[in-house]
Amino acid sequence: MLEVKDLHVTVEGNEILKGLSLTVNAGEVHAIMGPNGSGKSTLSAVIAGKEDYEVTSGSITFEGRDVLEMEIEERAQAGLLLGFQYPVEIPGVKNIYLLKAALNAQRKARGENEIPAPEFMKLVREKLAFMKMDASFLQRAVNEGFSGGEKKRNEILQMLLLEPKLAMLDEIDSGLDIDAMKIVADGVNSLRSEERAVLMVTHYQRLLDYITPDYVHVLVDGRIAKSGDKSLALELESRGYEWVLEESAA
């Protein structure tokens, strides 16, 4: 599904990713862990199309398409969706508008008609209930005045509605209390299926207690230094990152 090959990325003259390769197949959940500054967030941001990131070499393909040649919105329409670590506040744009415009953009890209209002509302209300969010939320401006937990839930709500093929979650667990974490994890887990994949970037093992990954990768200095299954995350939790650093230096 997603194929990242020898990816080199520079931000403001600094090389952040230095030859990262990663393959994500449909049905899989991947967790990327690593110390601060290792380039974890850069990977998902580049895949989503963040403009300040310069890809100097390497490739990203998604279902055979060259992602780097696609516009930001085309990537989303193709089913690549990024859940932000720090969702941006958009004053004046109501959540309901964003949700409807986004869903219709996706349908339009697939050659489908706009969703009728009643059908849309039914769908949104269903997803809202799942995320334990109040309907009044729809009339509020996107993320404006939201608590950290509300912002993260909002990201997942968008995912539930847009049903991405590959959901990328950038530190979706940061700033969440345990109750909010469970709701967010339930949301992500409900997205799991044979056709879909999840790529989550996290600093903490805690999230992986709720969303069990098939693969865990340790990112060190812009490269994947070690890959394993969920037991690797537990090992990192108890031993820290030093041993991986030493191993990769050796």
Next chain:
Amino acid sequence: MSATHTFLNRLEERTAYRRESAATPEPSWVAARRQAGAARFEALGFPTKRDEAWKYTDVRRISEGDFALAQDADFSPTTAATLGLPLDAIRLSFVDGVFSAELSDMADLPAGLGVEPLSKAMSTNHEAVGGSLGRLAGVEFSPFTALNTALADEGAVIRIGSGVVVEKPILVQFFSRANAQPVMSHPRVLIEAGARSQATIIEHYVGEAEAANFTNVVGEALLERGAILSHYILQEASLQDAHIGSLHIDQGRDSRFTSFNINLGGALVRNDLISDLNAEGAEANYYGLFFAQGRQHVDNHTLVNHNAPHTFSNENYKGILGDRARGVFNGKVIVKRDSQKIEAHQSNANLLLSDRAEIDTKPELEIYADDVKCSHGATTGQLDEEAVFALRTRGIDEQTARGLLTLAFAGEVMDKVTLDTVAERVERAVAGKLPERFNLSDLVDVATANQA
């Protein structure tokens, strides 16, 4: 020949024409007023950048022009329908300043409401008009008011009787044609809102894309005790048109005047809005939006005089400027001595969509009373690129994302607009056609229904 004479010669031309063609001569007070206007205009001349009130606005597009006076109101009803607002409204229409009965619809006026062209009001009972016309907008106000006073012979007279609530909006349309020789018009708008009356009045300025005329309108609105008036200026003139307008409002006790001053068109635009809050409980709400692109120049001046205690004013103007457009906002509030317990709030926020767009903004407060609540502020900024990115990552194309955010910026003002067709015009001008109506009232209805 000086610029002022070029314009005043048109007065002589018109007077001669009127002498020959009109069935009845103009009443002497009208002729006297014309002379006063002409004399004042001649003395003042066109404003220059040395005049404080015109510091940022160059009127040479007007003063160096040669504008004739239109002789007829021929205009295709189909074009008029396309350009006009699709509203179920009482309609009064002018074409290059000339009244068009064909494009007007004043059938079935409710009892107590008078809507008629100035020419008709003058011929039926000129003395009834004479008392109000020019009372609020004197020739001293500006050279353009003086010029209007000299040349005006048409316009809208709207009289709302005491206690009359007008359900339908009253739409006054000013069409500007693509003429071989550019024309000028000097319409008057006279509104008398009786005690406890209520109405919505829309002045709509629109025209053919190739029109390059000069409109110089002067409006006066008199609100008696408890009158409630919503007033729209929707200025969508062609991108070659020059538009100068002033509206002078006199408010009695407990009256409420709400202004929506929306400017989307015109090459050179200057609006003055002046409210006198003359008695306790009077309230003025000013909502303004200007959107300019290319080399458009839009200047909005407002002045609220708190002449009595317990009066309220609230002003919110938003400007959106792209390309090399230039905007001016000057909002002034004057609180007279002894006007205690008043409240005055004013804000102006501007969005610059390009590096070469420019805004000059100046909120001013002059307070001579000590027990008042006042605030003012101005901000200018650009679109939040992070928000553009965030929307695009949800599959929304860049143009729509930018349009949405630009509209969202205008939101505080647009949320107050209750006429959907006006909101739609703004939406289309600012954001192009969005996938769904921005305010999504239909969805809200469905949401409420689902909840019930």
